Amino acid sequence: MRKRVYGWALTFTRPRDPEPLPVTFDRRRVYVLPTRFGLFYAVLVATMLLGGLNYNNNPALLLALLLGGTGLASLVAAQLQLSGLAVTAIDAEPVPAGQMMLLHVHAKAVDGRVRRGLQVALDPDYEDPALLDLQPGNGQAQLLIPTSQRGWLELPRLRIATCHPLGLARAWSHVWPQTPMLVYPRPETDGPPLPEGSGEDAKARLHPSGEDPHHLRGYRHGDSRRSIAWKPSARHESLLVREYQQPAGADIVLEWHSLGGLPHETRISRLARWVDEAERDGRRYRLTLPAQPAIGPSQSPGHRHDCLRALALMPDG
Amino acid sequence: MAERKPVVALDPHSRRWTMAAAAACVLPLLLQLPSPLGLLIGGSAVAVAALSWRKPLHALVRLLLTLALLAAVIALSGSHFGRDTGCAILAAMLAMKPAETRGVRDARSLLGFALFAPFATFLLDQGPLSLLLGLAGVALALMALLRLTDIESGIRDATKTRARFGAVTRLVLLGLPLALAAFWLFPRLATPLWGVPERTLARTGLSDEMSPGDWIDLMADDTPALRVRFFGTTPPTSQMYWRGPVLSDFDGRTWTRSRRSTGLPPAAVTRANVLWDYQVEIEPTERRQMVALELPIEAPGDSRLGHDHELFSPLPLSSLTRWRMQSSPPETFEADLAGPLQQASLALPAGSNPRTQALAARWRSDAGDDDAAIVRRAMQWIRSEFAYTLSTPLAGRHAADEFLFDQQEGFCEHFSSAFVILMRAAGIPARVVTGYVGGYRNPIGDYWLVRRSDAHAWAEVWLEGRGWVRVDPTAAVAPERIYDTLDDRRPGADSLLGRMLGGDASRLFNATDWLRQSWNQLVLGFDAERQSRMLRPLGIERLDGVRLGLLFGLAAVSALLWMAWLSRRAERQRDPVLRAWHALERRYRRIGLGREPDEPATMWAKRVAQADMGSADDLLRLSQRFSSWRYAGRDDDSARASRQLILSLRRHRPSPPHAASPGNGEHR
Numbered sequence: 009m010r011k012r013v014y015g016w017a018l019t020f021t022r023p024r025d026p027e028p029l030p031v032t033f034d035r036r037r038v039y040v041l042p043t044r045f046g047l048f049y050a051v052l053v054a055t056m057l058l059g060g061l062n063y064n065n066n067p068a069l070l071l072a073l074l075l076g077g078t079g080l081a082s083l084v085a086a087q088l089q090l091s092g093l094a095v096t097a098i099d100a101e102p103v104p105a106g107q108m109m110l111l112h113v114h115a116k117a118v119d120g121r122v123r124r125g126l127q128v129a130l131d132p133d134y135e136d137p138a139l140l141d142l143q144p145g146n147g148q149a150q151l152l153i154p155t156s157q158r159g160w161l162e163l164p165r166l167r168i169a170t171c172h173p174l175g176l177a178r179a180w181s182h183v184w185p186q187t188p189m190l191v192y193p194r195p196e197t198d199g200p201p202l203p204e205g206s207g208e209d210a211k212a213r214l215h216p217s218g219e220d221p222h223h224l225r226g227y228r229h230g231d232s233r234r235s236i237a238w239k240p241s242a243r244h245e246s247l248l249v250r251e252y253q254q255p256a257g258a259d260i261v262l263e264w265h266s267l268g269g270l271p272h273e274t275r276i277s278r279l280a281r282w283v284d285e286a287e288r289d290g291r292r293y294r295l296t297l298p299a300q301p302a303i304g305p306s307q308s309p310g311h312r313h314d315c316l317r318a319l320a321l322m323p324d325g
Numbered sequence: 326m327a328e329r330k331p332v333v334a335l336d337p338h339s340r341r342w343t344m345a346a347a348a349a350c351v352l353p354l355l356l357q358l359p360s361p362l363g364l365l366i367g368g369s370a371v372a373v374a375a376l377s378w379r380k381p382l383h384a385l386v387r388l389l390l391t392l393a394l395l396a397a398v399i400a401l402s403g404s405h406f407g408r409d410t411g412c413a414i415l416a417a418m419l420a421m422k423p424a425e426t427r428g429v430r431d432a433r434s435l436l437g438f439a440l441f442a443p444f445a446t447f448l449l450d451q452g453p454l455s456l457l458l459g460l461a462g463v464a465l466a467l468m469a470l471l472r473l474t475d476i477e478s479g480i481r482d483a484t485k486t487r488a489r490f491g492a493v494t495r496l497v498l499l500g501l502p503l504a505l506a507a508f509w510l511f512p513r514l515a516t517p518l519w520g521v522p523e524r525t526l527a528r529t530g531l532s533d534e535m536s537p538g539d540w541i542d543l544m545a546d547d548t549p550a551l552r553v554r555f556f557g558t559t560p561p562t563s564q565m566y567w568r569g570p571v572l573s574d575f576d577g578r579t580w581t582r583s584r585r586s587t588g589l590p591p592a593a594v595t596r597a598n599v600l601w602d603y604q605v606e607i608e609p610t611e612r613r614q615m616v617a618l619e620l621p622i623e624a625p626g627d628s629r630l631g632h633d634h635e636l637f638s639p640l641p642l643s644s645l646t647r648w649r650m651q652s653s654p655p656e657t658f659e660a661d662l663a664g665p666l667q668q669a670s671l672a673l674p675a676g677s678n679p680r681t682q683a684l685a686a687r688w689r690s691d692a693g694d695d696d697a698a699i700v701r702r703a704m705q706w707i708r709s710e711f712a713y714t715l716s717t718p719l720a721g722r723h724a725a726d727e728f729l730f731d732q733q734e735g736f737c738e739h740f741s742s743a744f745v746i747l748m749r750a751a752g753i754p755a756r757v758v759t760g761y762v763g764g765y766r767n768p769i770g771d772y773w774l775v776r777r778s779d780a781h782a783w784a785e786v787w788l789e790g791r792g793w794v795r796v797d798p799t800a801a802v803a804p805e806r807i808y809d810t811l812d813d814r815r816p817g818a819d820s821l822l823g824r825m826l827g828g829d830a831s832r833l834f835n836a837t838d839w840l841r842q843s844w845n846q847l848v849l850g851f852d853a854e855r856q857s858r859m860l861r862p863l864g865i866e867r868l869d870g871v872r873l874g875l876l877f878g879l880a881a882v883s884a885l886l887w888m889a890w891l892s893r894r895a896e897r898q899r900d901p902v903l904r905a906w907h908a909l910e911r912r913y914r915r916i917g918l919g920r921e922p923d924e925p926a927t928m929w930a931k932r933v934a935q936a937d938m939g940s941a942d943d944l945l946r947l948s949q950r951f952s953s954w955r956y957a958g959r960d961d962d963s964a965r966a967s968r969q970l971i972l973s974l975r976r977h978r979p980s981p982p983h984a985a986s987p988g989n990g991e992h993r
Contacts, residue, residue, distance in 0.1 A: 069508065125475055170478065
């Protein structure tokens, strides 16, 4: 019940629609409310005030007023923590649906004020807030958000809040980035293995130490140890890798139409798993989807991203 | 209570800070409690904190410890439940709180309650030490709160202590205008909402009764009782008799205030042609009895004059109070003594002090009708035969007999009591008056300090035609003792520091007491009465509650506005050129031609030109200048160039379509 009322009240807070980044917080969209401890503190100060007035005890009164003034100042200070802060960008590596996506929230504050202990959280539930500490003016927070569906993930409203300096008041502001995040399709958990490449040159792929080295190139992270040309490497004092010109026939063809009979989403899942497997195995692959040109053949993280992106953005069946 | 969030644990650093801050808050309170109580609570606090350092104590252990400590506190503070007991219980609860402090929440509530301790301290004592310690405790507590907020938001490394102190100081300074405005202007209560609980901690002071020998404690108490500032003539020290309780009932051992005269209107007085105008600051005594020089002309404020011209405040003097008074010595004082009052002023218990009675009878037969001759004879005898000392044995059944005929030495209580008994035995109405005599002039602040040790008792005898006349038998013996003319009676001379510093001690004392007096002047004595007269220098004679409230509201609103201004100013663009540029954009936004966030300045200017604005040409030039200032390399006299740019940006106003365009829009 309490949560519902709170959620209803939140619909009146700014912003009410997604907005392009960067967003600078001004005082119109920074909200400040006392925390529970702040309310306790207020009661404490009020009691002191009443007691000091009643006994005409001036030191007590002065203490109460000083604490009250400090409390109010901490409200202002809490607002100052947020006011002028700019959320410059939000980005994330795409993840398969169902996994947590690590959102990088970049923020900066141009003026010299120290802003400590800002917390970023998803708007409705505020669980597991991420710390955004921008002492020198720039900073970023890393926030995990759940994903459930492939395609564009519309970001929810994010809440950037702080209880600094004294924990008496929480100042918060919402940012609702327009930037959608890409979520890859969920790969099939178990299913048929990767289809073999077609054609007679297919077997050549299996003998990387074969006879026709096309040329040597420098070692790149992820190259198989078997493809390292040890003798030339020893001469050059750096690792060299034999690169073979692969016959087109050895490429794996991931064909949408070949999976006829499967439900729409299952096809996407299976293709997504195959893309991952082909990439992992270091094989060239090509993806053909209906109503668009074939992607590839190629083999690289960029190619994998292109394929998965195309799969993620397939229209719903 | 169900906790929504998991407990955020305290790291050792924060735990140390929390405990230290709480201890600093409670320390001044413990110092004010009776020492056994203070030691007990302080000791248990240390023990509990040490025991629960690694992990919280078991709930049962906690309960038992709390109950035991509370029982001990109540047992130690006696049956009377008052402010002291309340404060002691608060301290005890605070001492137990560390036992269950696990997370940030617990630490917060510990600090919150600890903030209450300095408040409780001020209810017991408003001295500078309490004040200093209390404020230090509060500052530490706020710093600890800052640290708690840090770990709650996930910051692991602690801020430097100095940075934290700076942050807290900034906050306090930011809140200070509001606090001060409220302090001076918040309407005070002229009468309290609820009664002031008696402070049970006994402080020796003038009491309503006196039995010879019981003032020894008082005579040794060098703390201030009054501070007096004279306006105009200052009476000589030998005339500074600060009249307190008048005691005329005697039961053979103890003098008490007369029951017969209560409720009667003030006795008739004719005054000498001398007027003393002065202001008295009375340190808190928890009694309603006030003191005044000689006979006050009228009761100041809402105080009340008794029949014997004693002053009573309407409420116990629980805090420092300040009274402006006029006094003068009496020419005649109650010249017609009514029969029952005369009887009461002559009464002696049957059979007491037979030797004194016999002497008085002999003197009476010698002197005949001349009362004054008997008084003179007694004073002569005392002057020649008696000595002043503070070390006297406890009096027996016939105290006056023993004093007059055996010991012949004592201090004011013995002298005044025996003298009055002698007079009464001789048929002269007489009574004991207690109060203070003399005072020490502080040259720094030009005021007189009267200490509790200046407490004195003297006599008044009733003489035909003159009424009550003051007679001070002690002064006949040891004037230097009571009028503060001895060097060793100078304040501070007796203390350890005084002996080390020699003659400089009193100067040091003068300075510190003057500081104290100034603090009193500024803060402690500020009450409803003084508040209402606050604006007298500005010609406003009296502020009533409504006007005061309005003034307070005004001050509070302006302080809040100041805070709001601070928070607005903080988000202001720092660069003046950008600020002027944004202001210019806002002017266009108002007429619906605002720049889009992604629109370059010159593009925007072109769009404005398309909208057929009269000022478009100028805007185009300005936007080009602005762009080159912003993005092109800046040349040497960029300071001058940017100043000119700012000026032009500020001058520019959008002018409506087809208006005569004067170029740079200098019309407004």
